[in-house]
Amino acid sequence: MTAEPVELPDRAPDLAAAPVAPVPGADPRTLDVKAKQAAYHDWESRTYEDKFAISYDERCITYASERFRKVVPDGAGFGSVLEIGAGTGFFVVNLALAGCLDGADLHATDISDGMLEVCASNGAAQGLDIATRQGDAEALPYDDASFDLVLGHAVFHHLPVPAMALAEAFRVLKPGGTLVIAGEPTELGDRLSWAVKRSTWRAFRTVTAVPGLTSLRKPGVRESGGSESDEVMAGLEHEVDLHTFRPRDVEKMARLAGYREVRVITEELTANWFGWAVRTIEGAVRPGLLGLPWALGAYHGYRALHRLDDDLLARIVPREAFYNLILHARKPYPA
Ligand SMILES: C[S@@+](CC[C@H](N)C(=O)[O-])C[C@H]1O[C@@H](n2cnc3c(N)ncnc32)[C@H](O)[C@@H]1O
Known part of the structure; x- marks a missing residue:
């Protein structure tokens, strides 16, 4: 028996046009992975910046531009820039404020409309005109060869098929265009950070079990006035983090997608352990207490350890152990 030849479409189906908005009234726990991402991040969009201490001042401008300048030391003059999975605009807005994107047309896309609304208003508050468009990083709603620079920060680990997003970024980049993806967790770095989070949490619970200290604990979602649906949404937090990465796998994935000048660096070892310990306590303690x-102390401690990591430990510890991964790649000109 001969099998019928399979006819392949010219390109992937236009998934960007597929609805990702949750069906009203549907239990968010039963949604498919992308609708769950949209629902969770819509819900989180109004509190996201408090949770991650995001601001648009010296502290975050320095943080964002240092990440970017590690892989694009003196690049400038990008005509058009797109951030994928832009969230509330932390990366694109702070990079623009740092002067890394001077003169560029700024675009931001995200699967969550709620996040994009905050992003647009954050841009406007800083005098930036950011064109936002809801879309899936694995099926970008932009034409081929539209951008000189594609950015992403802390988004790839949320994507079911990160290689598809690399291919989509490649498609929308102009020849010679640059891709910078930062803030992604490495596999080993993430395991180490979980050990820190777990032990900090256990130590905090042990200390605050002492009579008289229990009032230091943050009340649960319901006790602090949240609804049943808030409780369900908060519970999705660990379902939306899908991946951690090995640096060499990311390099291979980028080369297979067609990129050249592929470089993955990692950073944050002790700074990351310190940061997670701080954040675990901040998430466990009664609001307003710290x-x-x-x-x-948290800021200066983090900066000091970051210097230790960069200046000393990066020379002796394998890159796999550092938590934060940054990818730089270029789309080649046609031969
Ligand atoms: C951890 S947040 C990072 C946001 C922002 N880049 C930052 O660094 O603050 C992850 C973002 O990825 C978005 N996201 C998740 N899945 C996505 C997808 N398939 N396509 C586009 N964005 C997605 C979420 O809505 C959320 O805004």
């Missing part, structure tokens, strides 16, 4: 001295 004041400015805590915030300043």
Whole structure:
């Protein structure tokens, strides 16, 4: 028996046109992976910046531009820039404020409309005109060869098939265009950070079990006035983180997608452990208890350890152990 030849379409189906918005009234726990991402991040969009201490001032401008300048030391003059999975605009807005994107047309896309609304208003508040469009990073709603620079920060680990997003970024980049993906967790770095989170959490619970100290604990979602649906949405947090990455796999994936000048660097070892310990306590303690001295200590402690990681530990510890991965790649000109 001869099998019928399979007819392949010219290109992937236009998944960008497929609805990702949750069906009203549907239980968010039963949604498919992308609708779940959209629902969770819509819900999180109004509190996201508080949770991750995002701001548009010296602290975050320095953080974003240092990540970018590690792989694009003196690049400039990007005519058009797209951030994928832009969220509330942390990366694109702070990079623009740092002067890394001077003169560029700024575009942002995300699967969550809620995130994009906050992104547009954050841009406007900083005098930036950011064109936003809801879309899936694995099926971008933009024409081929539209951008000189494609950015992403902390988005690839949310994507079911990251290689598809690399291919889509390649498609929408102009020849010679640059891709910078930052803020992705490495496999080993993530395992180490979980050990830190777990032990910090256990230590905090043990100390605050002492009578008189239990009031230091943050009340649960319901006790602090949240609805049943808030509780369900909060519970999705660990379902939307899909991947961690090995640096060499990301390099291979980028080369297979057609990129050249592929480079993956990693950073944050002790700084990351310190950061997760701080964030675990911030997430566990009664709101309003930790004041400015805590915030300043956390910031300066993180900066000091970051210097230790960059200046010393990066020379002796394998890159796999560092938490944060940054990918740089270029789309070649046609031969
Ligand atoms: C951890 S947040 C990062 C947001 C922002 N880039 C930042 O660094 O603050 C992850 C973002 O990825 C978005 N996202 C998840 N899946 C996506 C997909 N398939 N396509 C586009 N964006 C997606 C989420 O809606 C969310 O805004």
